[in-house]
Amino acid sequence: AAGVIQSPRHLIKEKRETATLKCYPIPRHDTVYWYQQGPGQDPQFLISFYEKMQSDKGSIPDRFSAQQFSDYHSELNMSSLELGDSALYFCASSLGVSSYNEQFFGPGTRLTVL
Amino acid sequence: ILNVEQSPQSLHVQEGDSTNFTCSFPSSNFYALHWYRWETAKSPEALFVMTLNGDEKKKGRISATLNTKEGYSYLYIKGSQPEDSATYLCALGVNYGGATNKLIFGTGTLLAVQP
Numbered sequence A: 001a002a003g004v005i006q007s008p009r010h011l012i013k014e015k016r017e018t019a020t021l022k023c024y025p026i027p028r029h030d031t032v033y034w035y036q037q038g039p040g041q042d043p044q045f046l047i048s049f050y051e052k053m054q055s056d057k058g059s060i061p062d063r064f065s066a067q068q069f070s071d072y073h074s075e076l077n078m079s080s081l082e083l084g085d086s087a088l089y090f091c092a093s094s095l096g097v098s099s100y101n102e103q104f105f106g107p108g109t110r111l112t113v114l
Numbered sequence B: 001i002l003n004v005e006q007s008p009q010s011l012h013v014q015e016g017d018s019t020n021f022t023c024s025f026p027s028s029n030f031y032a033l034h035w036y037r038w039e040t041a042k043s044p045e046a047l048f049v050m051t052l053n054g055d056e057k058k059k060g061r062i063s064a065t066l067n068t069k070e071g072y073s074y075l076y077i078k079g080s081q082p083e084d085s086a087t088y089l090c091a092l093g094v095n096y097g098g099a100t101n102k103l104i105f106g107t108g109t110l111l112a113v114q115p
Helices: none
Strands: A005-007 A010-013 A019-024 A031-037 A044-050 A053-057 A064-068 A074-078 A087-094 A109-113 B005-007 B010-014 B019-024 B032-038 B045-050 B056-059 B062-067 B072-077 B086-094 B102-105 B109-114
Touching (some): A005 A087, A010 A019, A031 A074, A044 B102
Antiparallel strands (some): B032 B086, B056 B062
């Protein structure tokens, strides 16, 4: 069965550079979530999209932006990178918007900012 | 700020032992409780989603119960095997009127099963 795809899997950037992370949800899933997991921390919710519209926002810095495209894939754009942005970034997708719906996670993108 | 807590933080058991861990969460504004199994270098794998007080779910040797009134869920593993070694995460599904739900994760319980 198709799973959530994230690219790239690993990314190394310098401070003040920009990065774009991509997420391809499971086919027919209409909802995408982004989570950030810092070293030794729980995953923290960043932002979510339903039917190409932003639906919820968590602890996402103003330097980050995201969108969901017509094919339902999503991109997380990160600018003016800081050392503290180094983390594992997970994308998850679900069918529908209810809290009861299972979220399926991608393998994550490990971002290292030097 | 909602806080989801898991205990213990880590657990070492012998193959064949049965074990259980706890997830505690605020009982107000409860929508759903998710359990995930997360192996190193892989993405979290959904185990259960529970919504009703008293819910019990089972998948093979793993089962879970839910008490929304007192705000806790237990995950049980019967006859642990080395391949059960992973971090077990619980997550509270919340919805404050946004169009989607988001998950608030606990800190996880790291299970190591020794042969």
